[in-house]
Structures are given as structure tokens and as C-alpha cells.
Amino acid sequence: MKAAVVVFPGSNCDRDCKVAVERSTGARVEMVWHAETALPDDLDLVVLPGGFSYGDYLRCGAMAAQSPVMRAVAAAANDGVAVIGICNGFQILCEAGLLPGALLRNAGLKYICKSVTLDVVNTQTLFTSAFGEQYEAVMTVGNGEGNFFADEATLDRLEGEGQVVFRYQQNPNGSARGIAGVTNAKGNVLGMMPHPDRAFEDDLGGADGALVFRSVFA
């Protein structure tokens, strides 16, 4: 059981992700600097953490998507390794073309930091199997650009193929069809704006996030 958390300049949830994965799953977690060209061997999970990589220059996640390490992340994803991008990590995965769609400025133009209740739309994924019969999850969002966008044909395909994993019960930011988290077609790359890394123990207000990490190692 081994995971890696990629650290970009401007990441600020990297340590949260490390602690969250360690405490949720018992996996060993290595930190990988973005300038590395290779990931550690035998990884089960790669996490791209939240933050403001490269100061959100150009577009959120655009610069980080071109980091040397992202070629290794793409190769790992291609080999079937589980990859989770949380918040800025989601934006990076979209910019890198590893996930469909893009994240736009929140419809209300405001940074939103609050608790959200999610529908667990698909409990049969690599990232949600541990939810079992639990179809709701509570986590927090904290972002200014979390408004998921994709064209209608792509959205239809995502829904039809079961790639929509999490949906906001009350859409906070104008996301298309209330989408909070999606996977790639193969099902081994997940992007989500809410933070499972901030909801992995009851002391943090909820432990639903731990189920996301536990699912990967189930």
C-alpha cells in the first residue's frame, strides 16, 4: 500500500493529503516534488493536492499541468494507477487533458468556503466502493474557480458512462449539472472540488472523505 502526493510550487493541501491518506488507509505516503521526472515504484495512488499552484497564473492549473512530473503522472494513469486530483488538483488534471471539461470562475464570482452535501452518484467506482449503501457525503469546498464546465455532448457521455461520481445537492457555484466530481473513461482518474482531505476524521467535522481514500485500497 503506497501512495504519492505531488507537491507543486503553491500547493497548500499537500500535507493534509499525506496525513489524510495515511490515517484513512495506513498506506505509506511519499511526497514528490513537481520537478521530478519519475514517480516512486509500485504506487497504488497518486494525489494532486489543492492549493494555488504557480499562483494560478494564466489559468488555474495550467502551468502545473506542464510540470515535468505530469508526464509521469499521465504514464501512471495510463498504466491503471489510481489518481485523485482535489480542488487545484482537479483543475490540473483537466488542464493536463487527463479529465474532460474545465473549471470556470464560480458563477457568483466569489470564493466559496463552506460545507457541502454531495450525492454519491456512482458507488461502483474505484474511489467510492467503500461508501457501500451510503449515498450521501459531507465535505467542504474552498475555491474561486470550481464551476465545472463541459459541452452538452460531453456531459451526456459522462452521465451515461457513470463517470459522474459526486453531485452537489445544492449547487454552490454554477457547475454544469451540479457536478462536483468526475472520473476519466477508464475510471482510474478522479477529479473533485470538495476536499476529502479535510474530512477524514470525526474531529474534523466528518469522516466521509476517508471513504474515498479507503476505496482505492479496498
Next chain:
Amino acid sequence: MKATVHVFLKAGVLDVQGKAVESALHGLGWPDVSAVRVGRVIEFDLVAQDAATADAEVEAMCDRLLANTVIESFRVEITP
């Protein structure tokens, strides 16, 4: 040669900044303003054999980095 790249959200993508600026302009006494779009201009110098080559290079840069074509469209100008 000098390249100027104009990047805007695509027509079908809601430009919330544009909407906010439009509403502010209305509030300041310009009610006839409509269809405000907020975009980005990127300028740089580059060495290329001719304008057509430069244009092709800059288009490639837009596809790779300067624009996200899922949500944005771009226009390239090359001047000597």
C-alpha cells in the same frame, strides 16, 4: 516578429466577469452597453522565418498552453 494573442471565453461559455463589468457599466450610466466580454491579451517577441511560420508556431502554443480550447477561443496577430 511580434505576436499578440487574444484569448476569450467561447461564445457558449458564460463569462461571469463580463456580466459583472456590464452591470457595473449600466450602473455608472451607460445603459446601452451589452455583450461585455473580459479576456486576456498575451504579447511576446519571437524569431521566425516569415509571418506564416510565426502564425503556425503561435497557434501551436495556444493549443498547448496559452488557451484552454475546452472553454476558450483565441486569435493570433503577427506583426513584423
